[in-house]
Amino acid sequence: MARPxxxxxPECDTHQEKGAPKxxxxxxxxxxxxxxxxxxxxxxxxxxxxxxxxLVHGPIACAGNSWDNRGARSSDSQLYRRGxxxxxxxxxxxxxxxxxxxxxxxxxxLRYPEAKAIFVYATxxxxxxxxDVEAVCQAAAEKVAVPVIPVNTPGFIGDKNIGNRLAGxxxxxxxxxxxxxxxxxxxxxxxxxxxxxAGDLWGMLPLFDRLGIQILSCFSGDAKFEELRYAHRxxxxxxxxxxxxxxxxxxxxxxxxxxYLEESFYGMTDTAKALRDIAIALDDAVNGLEKRxxxxxxxxxxxxxxxxCRERLAPYRARLEGKRSVLFTGGVKTWSMVNxxxxxxxxxxxxxxxxxxxxxxxxxxxxxxxDAKIIEDTSTAGxxxxxxxxxxxxxxxxxxxxxxxxxxxxxxxxxxxxxxxxYAGYEGMVTFxxxxxxxxxxxxxxxxxxPAPWEQGEEQLQEHVQTAFRHAETxxxxxxxxxxxxxxxxxxxxxxxxxxxxxxATLAFLGIDQMLGLLHGAQGCSTFxxxxxxxxxxxxxxxxxxxxxxxxxxxxxxxxxxKGIGRVIEKFQPGVVGVMTSGLTETMGDDVRSAIVHFxxxxxxxxxxxxxxxxxxxxCGSLQEGYAAAVEAIVSTLPEGGEPIAGQVNLLxxxxxxxxxxxxxxxxxxxxxxxxxxxxxxxxxLDGHIDAEVSPLSTGGITVEAIKKAGRSIxxxxxxxxxxxxxxxxxxxxxxxxxxxxxxxxLEEVDLLMASLSAISGQPVPEKQLRWRSRLMDAMVDSHYQxxxxxxxxxxxxxxxxxxxxxxxxxxxxIQAAISATRTRGLxxxxxxxxxxxxxxxxxxxxxxxxxxxxxSNGRQAxxxxxxxxxxxxxxxxxxxxxxHQKMWVGYRGTMNLVFEVANIFQSNxxxxxxxxxx
Numbered sequence: 001m002a003r004p005x006x007x008x009x010p011e012c013d014t015h016q017e018k019g020a021p022k023x024x025x026x027x028x029x030x031x032x033x034x035x036x037x038x039x040x041x042x043x044x045x046x047x048x049x050x051x052x053x054x055l056v057h058g059p060i061a062c063a064g065n066s067w068d069n070r071g072a073r074s075s076d077s078q079l080y081r082r083g084x085x086x087x088x089x090x091x092x093x094x095x096x097x098x099x100x101x102x103x104x105x106x107x108x109x110l111r112y113p114e115a116k117a118i119f120v121y122a123t124x125x126x127x128x129x130x131x132d133v134e135a136v137c138q139a140a141a142e143k144v145a146v147p148v149i150p151v152n153t154p155g156f157i158g159d160k161n162i163g164n165r166l167a168g169x170x171x172x173x174x175x176x177x178x179x180x181x182x183x184x185x186x187x188x189x190x191x192x193x194x195x196x197x198a199g200d201l202w203g204m205l206p207l208f209d210r211l212g213i214q215i216l217s218c219f220s221g222d223a224k225f226e227e228l229r230y231a232h233r234x235x236x237x238x239x240x241x242x243x244x245x246x247x248x249x250x251x252x253x254x255x256x257x258x259x260y261l262e263e264s265f266y267g268m269t270d271t272a273k274a275l276r277d278i279a280i281a282l283d284d285a286v287n288g289l290e291k292r293x294x295x296x297x298x299x300x301x302x303x304x305x306x307x308x309c310r311e312r313l314a315p316y317r318a319r320l321e322g323k324r325s326v327l328f329t330g331g332v333k334t335w336s337m338v339n340x341x342x343x344x345x346x347x348x349x350x351x352x353x354x355x356x357x358x359x360x361x362x363x364x365x366x367x368x369x370x371d372a373k374i375i376e377d378t379s380t381a382g383x384x385x386x387x388x389x390x391x392x393x394x395x396x397x398x399x400x401x402x403x404x405x406x407x408x409x410x411x412x413x414x415x416x417x418x419x420x421x422x423y424a425g426y427e428g429m430v431t432f433x434x435x436x437x438x439x440x441x442x443x444x445x446x447x448x449x450x451p452a453p454w455e456q457g458e459e460q461l462q463e464h465v466q467t468a469f470r471h472a473e474t475x476x477x478x479x480x481x482x483x484x485x486x487x488x489x490x491x492x493x494x495x496x497x498x499x500x501x502x503x504x505a506t507l508a509f510l511g512i513d514q515m516l517g518l519l520h521g522a523q524g525c526s527t528f529x530x531x532x533x534x535x536x537x538x539x540x541x542x543x544x545x546x547x548x549x550x551x552x553x554x555x556x557x558x559x560x561x562x563k564g565i566g567r568v569i570e571k572f573q574p575g576v577v578g579v580m581t582s583g584l585t586e587t588m589g590d591d592v593r594s595a596i597v598h599f600x601x602x603x604x605x606x607x608x609x610x611x612x613x614x615x616x617x618x619x620c621g622s623l624q625e626g627y628a629a630a631v632e633a634i635v636s637t638l639p640e641g642g643e644p645i646a647g648q649v650n651l652l653x654x655x656x657x658x659x660x661x662x663x664x665x666x667x668x669x670x671x672x673x674x675x676x677x678x679x680x681x682x683x684x685x686l687d688g689h690i691d692a693e694v695s696p697l698s699t700g701g702i703t704v705e706a707i708k709k710a711g712r713s714i715x716x717x718x719x720x721x722x723x724x725x726x727x728x729x730x731x732x733x734x735x736x737x738x739x740x741x742x743x744x745x746x747l748e749e750v751d752l753l754m755a756s757l758s759a760i761s762g763q764p765v766p767e768k769q770l771r772w773r774s775r776l777m778d779a780m781v782d783s784h785y786q787x788x789x790x791x792x793x794x795x796x797x798x799x800x801x802x803x804x805x806x807x808x809x810x811x812x813x814x815i816q817a818a819i820s821a822t823r824t825r826g827l828x829x830x831x832x833x834x835x836x837x838x839x840x841x842x843x844x845x846x847x848x849x850x851x852x853x854x855x856x857s858n859g860r861q862a863x864x865x866x867x868x869x870x871x872x873x874x875x876x877x878x879x880x881x882x883x884x885h886q887k888m889w890v891g892y893r894g895t896m897n898l899v900f901e902v903a904n905i906f907q908s909n910x911x912x913x914x915x916x917x918x919x
Contacts (some may be wrong), residue, residue: 037155039123040066041163044417045245046119046151046170047080048072048195048220049228053108053115056085057101057133058123059093062155070417071197074222079115084108093129101136109144116225117147127154149174161244168248171219171228176252179229185214187282187294190231192249192260194240196221197417200424204265207275207305207425211297213282219245232256235285238263238278259285265424266432267340268309272302309426313344316433319441321345326390328352328375328383328397329415337396337415340423344433348372349390380404394440406781409448411439420785420910438788442812444780447747452773453755454765461755468756471740472724472731478825485820485827486836494841495858497795498821499876501616501626503529504655505580506543508630509612511680511701514575516568517543520561520592521582522553536877537659537686537885542698544568548584557590562599569606574697575704576610576638578630583618610704612637622821623876624797627655628722634679635729638704639711648675649760650713650736652727654720656800656875659687660888665719665744668753668891671769672761677710678702686885711736715760719744719890720799721826742826743803744890745898746810747776753891772892779896780811783903787811790906793847794854795819795840795862796875798827804854804874805830807898817846852905857881870909872902 039062047054047070056063067083074080086104088097105118118140122133134150141148153166181188189208194201201221208215217223217231237249237260249260261281263274279294287293324347327337338348352375375386383401387408395405398416405412413436415423423432453464502519506529509517519526526545533541546564548557565577581592592613600607614633616626631652651669653662663683669676684700691699711734718727719741727738739756743749750773754765790813794805798820805818815832823837834846840855844862847853853863856875863871878884889898 036160036163038153038158038160038163038166039121039155041160041165041244042121042151042153042167042170043163044070044160044195045164045167045220048074049117049119049223049225050074050080051077051115051224052080052117052119053082053084053112054080054119054121055101055104055108056083056121056123057088057097057104057126057131058085058121059088059125060085062121062123063087070195071419072195072221072417073199073202074196075202076222076224077114079112088125093125096129096131097126098131098136101131101133102140105136105140105148106143109140109146115146117149118144119149119151121151122154124154124156127152127156147174164244165247168219168245168251172248172251175225175228177229177232177256179226181216181230181233184216184233185212187212187286188214188216188234189236189238189278189282190216190234190252190258191218191221192237192239193245194218194221195417197422198419199422200265200428203422203425203428203431206427207271207301210301211275211279211294213278213294219248232258234258236261236278236281238274240265264336265428266336267343268306268426268429269339269343270336271425271429272306275302305426309429312430313433316430316437317344319437320433323347323393323440324349324390326350326375326386326392326395326397328395328401340429340432341396343429344436346394346436349392350375350386352376384408394436396436403782407778409445409777409781411442411445413439434789438812439785442784442788443810444747444784444812447810448777448780452765453751454758461759464752464755465739465759468739468741468752469737471742472718472727472738475721475724475740475742475825476728478828480823480825483823483825483828484835485823487823488837488839488842493839495861496839497819497843497855497858497875498839499532499623500525500529500582500618501621501623501629502580502582502618503532504623504626504628505578505614505616505630506533506541506626507623507655507682508614508627508634508680509578509580510542510698511678511682511685512576512578512634512707513685513699513701513703515542515578515698515701516572516574516576516696517578517580517698518546518564518568519543519580519582520546520557520564520585520590521548522584523547525582525584532877535879538688538882539686540694542696546585553584553588557585557588558595558598561585561590561592561595562602565596565599565611566603566606569609572696574609576612579611579613580616580626580630581614582616586615586617586619610638622797624655624720624722624799624824625822628726631680631723632726632729634707635710635726636733638707639730639734640708641711641734643712644714645675645709645712646714647673647761648677648709648713650710650716650730651676651678652716652718652720652723653678653680653682654718654723654799656720656797656803657890658885658887659683659685660886661890661894663687664888664891664894668769669717669757671766672757672763674757674761677706677713679707679710688885715739717741717756717760721802722799722824742799743806745803745895746807747773747780747892747895748810749806750776750890750892750895769892772896776892776896776899779899783899784812786903786906786910787813789814790851791816791849792852792854793817793819793843793850795821795838795843795859796854796856797821798824800875802826802830804872805832807895808852808854808902811899811902813852816850817843819843819846851909852902870905872905 063083063085068081086100092100120137137148137150153163216234217227237258239249239262252258261277264270275298279298282294326349350373394411396413399414399418402412402414421431421435422428453461506517509515523545526543530541530543546560552560596611612633614630616629659682666676666678681702685698713736716727716730716736716738721742730736731738744753758765792808792813793816801818801820805815809815809831817834818830818832819838827835840862844865852870853868854872854874857878857880873881888894
């Protein structure tokens, strides 16, 4: 019996021309898994039929590994996205699965009455065991109310192209010509090989609608079963970038007298050609050669659309022109994409496809540079060889090549089924250009491809280290009086993002073991601070008050303060008392320093308990400033001098760091063989642990005895610009050099920390950290697609604002607005034109149109008002999410955490937006 023509299609020309690769070659044993099978090919064609049940008859592999993994989209039914399988087990393989399949068909037809048909896919195992899928489908069809269609395409019969052709045969045999269209327009056409990947079809439909062309049936993007049944009434078939369905077009031509064209809608050139060719064919079919009705319409549309498209493409072309690309796809769209890339000024260094024909080869060669290479070896090794030889600026290919490209730190754009953006038509061309630009020009690439500081030679390494070494002096030398940062001009603050400075000081004091905080002020102030910190950390907060009354507010609070210090020492026996002031006592003018001196004189029995005082009036600064004042007071009061202790360093962590952040930084420093004195240390105090006994004092922080040794350290490391003054106190009192870091979140920022720690310790960067660095780089390339050109509005304390704004900008986001709680040095350098001091009401205005809002939990009102679903909780308080104190965003590992967290927020929000757009 003659072999069916769909096995040896005429397009699979084996005639070899000089320089032409071998086409349609079979996979050989031991080759990589670049090519797919017949089952997958059939599934590609049929699965986008949206309102039918796609039942896979076989063991779990075929369905379990493949269901809902293509980007074909639907504007209506989502039934096609459900994974149905008979899941053959061992006994089914031994005794046969026909009964199981029969029962499955009946069961699914009953449970999913909305299904318009059931497609049943045979697989390798069921074909090998002899299950008669066609007979079962025929028997089941007599019991159910919908067609049951066998898809006899087990994987071993051939490659993906054969599966595509067999699917075309199945459609022709069982579906096409079985119904009549409810409405038949003047110019009805079918699209064949258009699967609505990422919504491509929806970019083409407006063009056809404007021309008065009716898309009668689409094989099979966004397709309904009934629409395919009346495809025989079209006047023209258009094959879209899919030679594997040419057999279907030819059979329809032979049976129904329907001509066909092969066209592409990728790029302006091919879109214009496609529309002109369609117009000529339709005029011929409908009006005869004497009329140009459709051709005139097309020319008017092209004149309008091409002008607009070129204007919109201009800024992208300016940034893309001269870039060099390797192009590789799994289908014949390669030659079409060559045109699209050329229109953007991108040079093609090499191109190829697994499923090309000789005609495609000549087409590609004619469009590319004469020295461009046609890729024949499509294995991993072959593609790597092309990349090493050509050194492209980007790779445009299918998803199987994606991670190969990204692992080599080469920008990559997916043009196959795994993509998220439509590229067809004029709107699609603009999207294509935008995505290329976002990919190639994302700021991560210079950072990823630059050598690490310790790889740049000793001289360059020392330059990096000197940046951290001089940071405190450089930062404090900035003249804030000429800052561009605007301050509030409105008379009332609405939804403040600030917390009180006394709260910040309390947070710092909580990082000292056996500490008891004493707020010199009215009783309510301490209550509110405890409540705010408790709901953020989910902890009991050790804080007392001097309970100022009306009388003491008039006559002075000295006695209240002295009594308060004495009472907390006698009652709680703290290791240290941390005193902070409030707006009330600062306005009164209480001399806290003198009051503490008098207390010492009056109570010599309490001389062994240190008392640390920080001035924290409510009207000066915010949480960050109060925290910094407390840390400065601690290092001014407690450390003692003496012989330096080898390998001991001080670590001053900023107020914006979580307990998990602090712990990670401590471990990073210790990894270099250094002993860390963390002042203060909230890592073990506010980390959510449960003690054997609940203490009224702070527990788990750094001890007073350890702080006393801080004057004998060989270096001070501070993270957060607000602690520059505290670091200089230790330098001025004890001669300890300081190394400062605005942030330790981000690849370059952590590199600087690693280089500095290496210089301080004399030890190389640990292998473990190099491994985490590699993981971070991998996370960046995997996730950068989600960040590109996203607009972000932030409202945070200054140190946190600098950290997260720079991180997001470095990942490719546009910082739309950066709102600081206070005006500080360093804000002028933020990568944002709109930087100002404001409240969360200001955020509601500044964040209009943003894709992401970054603020504490109080920012949820702004997010809800603006309908921004993407809200990254950061800062303090975070009370509507659990585990805020365990978030770790520092170091290589923490930056990786933040990369994934934000990328997932963007990705989830994008999916929700897609649902809203098409529901």
